[in-house]
Amino acid sequence: MENRTRSRAWILIALLISLSALLSGCWSKRELNELGVVVAMGIDLHPRGYKVTAQIVNFKDAGKHNTSDVMSVVTYQAAGESVPEALQRMLSEVPRQLYMSHLRVLVFGEAMARQGLTDVLDFVARNHQFRTDFPLLVAHRSEAADILRVVTPIESIPANSLFSSILVSSKKWAATGRITLQQFITQLDRGGSDPVLSGVEVVGDKTSGTTDKIWHTLKPNAMIHHSGLAIFKRDKLVGWLKEQGSKTVNYLLNDVYTTNASFKCPDDEKQAISMQLQWVKSRIDVVLKGEELSGFNVNVYAEANLDSVQCPMDISQSAAISAIERKLEERIVDVFDQHVSKIQKRYDVDIFGLGEVLHRRHPKVWKKYKSDWDKHFKEVDVTIRAQVKLRRVGSIVQPLKKDMMNR
Amino acid sequence: MKTVIVEPRQFFIWTFGLTVGTSVLVIPSSLAMTAREDAWIAALVGTAINLLMVLLYVVISRQYPGMSWFEIMEAALGRWLGKLAGGFYLFYFLILAGTLLGNLGFFLTSEILTETPIEAIQLLFLAAVVFAARLGIAAFARVGELLFPWIVFFSLSLILALLPQTEWTYIQPVLEDGWGPALQAGFHSAMFQELVVLMVFLPLTKQSGQTARHYFQAAGLGGLLLTSIVLLSVLVLGIEQAANSTFPAYALAKTISLGDFIQRTEGVLIALWILSFFVKTMLLVFAQLQGLQSLFRLRSYHHLIYPLAALILIVAWNTYLDSIYVAEIIQKVWANYSFVHLVVFPVLILVVGAFRGKRRRRVT
Numbered sequence: 034m035e036n037r038t039r040s041r042a043w044i045l046i047a048l049l050i051s052l053s054a055l056l057s058g059c060w061s062k063r064e065l066n067e068l069g070v071v072v073a074m075g076i077d078l079h080p081r082g083y084k085v086t087a088q089i090v091n092f093k094d095a096g097k098h099n100t101s102d103v104m105s106v107v108t109y110q111a112a113g114e115s116v117p118e119a120l121q122r123m124l125s126e127v128p129r130q131l132y133m134s135h136l137r138v139l140v141f142g143e144a145m146a147r148q149g150l151t152d153v154l155d156f157v158a159r160n161h162q163f164r165t166d167f168p169l170l171v172a173h174r175s176e177a178a179d180i181l182r183v184v185t186p187i188e189s190i191p192a193n194s195l196f197s198s199i200l201v202s203s204k205k206w207a208a209t210g211r212i213t214l215q216q217f218i219t220q221l222d223r224g225g226s227d228p229v230l231s232g233v234e235v236v237g238d239k240t241s242g243t244t245d246k247i248w249h250t251l252k253p254n255a256m257i258h259h260s261g262l263a264i265f266k267r268d269k270l271v272g273w274l275k276e277q278g279s280k281t282v283n284y285l286l287n288d289v290y291t292t293n294a295s296f297k298c299p300d301d302e303k304q305a306i307s308m309q310l311q312w313v314k315s316r317i318d319v320v321l322k323g324e325e326l327s328g329f330n331v332n333v334y335a336e337a338n339l340d341s342v343q344c345p346m347d348i349s350q351s352a353a354i355s356a357i358e359r360k361l362e363e364r365i366v367d368v369f370d371q372h373v374s375k376i377q378k379r380y381d382v383d384i385f386g387l388g389e390v391l392h393r394r395h396p397k398v399w400k401k402y403k404s405d406w407d408k409h410f411k412e413v414d415v416t417i418r419a420q421v422k423l424r425r426v427g428s429i430v431q432p433l434k435k436d437m438m439n440r
Numbered sequence: 441m442k443t444v445i446v447e448p449r450q451f452f453i454w455t456f457g458l459t460v461g462t463s464v465l466v467i468p469s470s471l472a473m474t475a476r477e478d479a480w481i482a483a484l485v486g487t488a489i490n491l492l493m494v495l496l497y498v499v500i501s502r503q504y505p506g507m508s509w510f511e512i513m514e515a516a517l518g519r520w521l522g523k524l525a526g527g528f529y530l531f532y533f534l535i536l537a538g539t540l541l542g543n544l545g546f547f548l549t550s551e552i553l554t555e556t557p558i559e560a561i562q563l564l565f566l567a568a569v570v571f572a573a574r575l576g577i578a579a580f581a582r583v584g585e586l587l588f589p590w591i592v593f594f595s596l597s598l599i600l601a602l603l604p605q606t607e608w609t610y611i612q613p614v615l616e617d618g619w620g621p622a623l624q625a626g627f628h629s630a631m632f633q634e635l636v637v638l639m640v641f642l643p644l645t646k647q648s649g650q651t652a653r654h655y656f657q658a659a660g661l662g663g664l665l666l667t668s669i670v671l672l673s674v675l676v677l678g679i680e681q682a683a684n685s686t687f688p689a690y691a692l693a694k695t696i697s698l699g700d701f702i703q704r705t706e707g708v709l710i711a712l713w714i715l716s717f718f719v720k721t722m723l724l725v726f727a728q729l730q731g732l733q734s735l736f737r738l739r740s741y742h743h744l745i746y747p748l749a750a751l752i753l754i755v756a757w758n759t760y761l762d763s764i765y766v767a768e769i770i771q772k773v774w775a776n777y778s779f780v781h782l783v784v785f786p787v788l789i790l791v792v793g794a795f796r797g798k799r800r801r802r803v804t
Contacts (some may be wrong), residue, residue: 060553060555060556060557060560134704149617161550161551161552161554164693164694164704165691165694166694166697215677215681215695218680219678219680220680222678222680222681222684223678223680256701267571290640392613393609393612394612394613395613396613396616411484
């Protein structure tokens with residue numbers, strides 16, 4: 034009996050000692066001071082394959098409000114036949130292990146986007162470190178590297194600045210797109226729709242944007258600027274949309290949260306009435322003629338609040354209100370018609386996802402058009418209808434100009 | 441062994457764990473591949489098929505009251521034929537336990553602990569399994585009761601957190617190619633819940649009427665959880681990505697973002713899969729131990745725990761060669777192999793039992 038307790042004690046001691054082997058931590062441990070946290074990545078073409086630019090947080094300063102004179106981020110660059118190879122090569126310069134899970138934005142150079150994104154996206158989707166919820170951007174008329182080398186005011190980490198300005202502008206302005214990796218891949222694989230991505234460009238002097246001098250001036254001489262949507266045919270960039278075109282696309286994709294709309298005064302071409310739109314919704318309906326597709330109806334519904342009135346009109350009558358509503362509806366239909374048919378004629382890519390709507394609502398009809406949808410899309414009738422409800426006129430009723438003229 | 445008594449409630453938790461375990465991680469991609477937008481209908485079909493199987497098993501257990509699955513087979517098919525069939529089941533359970541362990545190791549090493557040797561993870565998990573097996577079925581039944589609230593909590597938080605991201609148009613068109621693909625995928629997915637395992641434990645419970653009811657309810661509820669995860673995979677990821685993900689439920693957890701504030705929760709939600717893996721693996725281990733005991737008429741199975749654990753590990757290393765190989769096996773071989781054990785043998789036993797019952801009645 035005693036023998037048994039003694040041997041038990043020995044076993045226990047042996048077990049306790051073997052436990053100390055676990056104290057070194059686990060295999061996959063990653064200490065914060067060994068990580069180079071990549072917050073933004075840019076990918077461009079290179080004679081060797083790809084050129085990858087990574088913006089890595091400099092932890093000495095991040096978190097503090099830029100009081101010291103150390104930059105919050107550093108950008109590194111390396112080239113390789115594939116993106117992972119370039120990232121490996123980057124380790125010859127970066128003193129730390131690259132860590133991708135906190136990536137905020139992924140930027141593609143325009144040349145690269147024109148050649149096609151699938152090969153790079155395969156890596157990003159396959160690698161377990163990348164999440165799928167960061168926005169993808171295309172550098173307009175420049176390389177991705179230029180975008181990542183601009184120091185931004187207000188936000189000391191440029192990647193965060195890019196990320197939050199995408200959030201804010203897509204929510205309040207509606208001419209940019211917050212298209213994440215996941216959405217892009219889904220649209221790429223799906224029949225009957227083509228993807229769009231938001232564009233960015235550097236305005237001003239590209240080379241002087243790289244120093245912290247920007248923080249010491251009121252008017253920075255280099256800024257990152259959001260520049261409309263990039264149209265893709267499958268994974269290749271084919272063209273750009275300007276502000277109005279981008280807004281139109283976002284309306285149709287139901288991605289507009291609030292935005293601004295304006296039209297000219299009835300009796301003065303130089304002045305305008307401007308409104309804020311809220312609760313914007315659009316609905317795409319398929320019009321069939323028997324078993325044939327005859328067109329699509331797009332119904333746009335929005336609530337408007339009066340923002341500014343620069344014409345001397347009488348707002349106190351409900352007839353005036355409905356006149357404004359009709360006018361805005363006309364304007365929306367006009368602008369949309371113009372841009373939808375432009376996109377149809379010039380690019381023949383279905384970025385509105387009309388084919389997808391047809392597929393989901395009428396799968397049998399879709400089968401007839403599926404194989405050469407791009408051709409059908411080019412000729413299909415798209416009828417736009419708008420319904421605007423003016424709900425609030427703001428804190429004053431009559432336009433100041435009217436009061437002033439009636440004096 | 442009959443002295444152990446399992447509460448109907450504990451039996452409910454076992455059934456639920458067996459239905460949900462692993463299936464929740466892998467089923468959505470194969471369903472989305474075959475049934476496309478109708479993956480959720482296929483999941484419902486799968487649940488219905490599972491319930492029919494449970495009905496079959498309960499009827500059989502009524503024919504042979506108080507007997508475990510291995511004893512039933514001996515009683516129905518005769519001693520030697522019954523033992524042979526029991527051997528088939530032992531092998532089936534062993535392969536299942538091995539692939540579960542392989543699946544767990546591959547999941548953890550490809551998504552989270554990429555630099556950790558897969559063997560280390562599997563050994564650690566197996567150590568917990570051995571530990572639990574040594575404590576016996578009654579202790580494990582109570583562990584189940586401890587784990588169940590967490591499984592429910594994590595499943596509910598996964599589902600609720602994903603609701604804001606659903607895109608309802610993603611499940612349109614409904615039944616584009618008719619019922620064919622949905623039924624086929626549903627049948628295929630019903631072969632992965634292996635509810636027959638619980639027949640080994642049915643005689644351990646006392647109130648057999650209530651237990652049978654719990655058997656049904658848990659299979660149905662587990663099926664509903666599977667269906668909602670499948671539905672969410674399609675609604676959030678879209679069929680293209682749901683079908684192309686190695687672990688769609690994990691990809692799903694990655695997308696959670698509540699107000700850009702509650703994010704990156706996948707690390708926590710992994711607990712859901714590990715807990716359900718544990719319940720399922722434990723049930724398979726106990727089923728094998730019980731089976732060995734009853735086939736070879738052993739007095740106790742305690743000395744078999746370590747050899748069995750080693751065997752499971754070897755099976756895990758030799759069946760789970762890589763995820764593509766396993767996916768191919770699952771697509772082409774497994775459903776048919778499983779079908780033999782889940783449906784063919786039980787139906788055979790039911791028919792034999794019905795004949796015997798008739799003959800017995802005639803004699804008396």
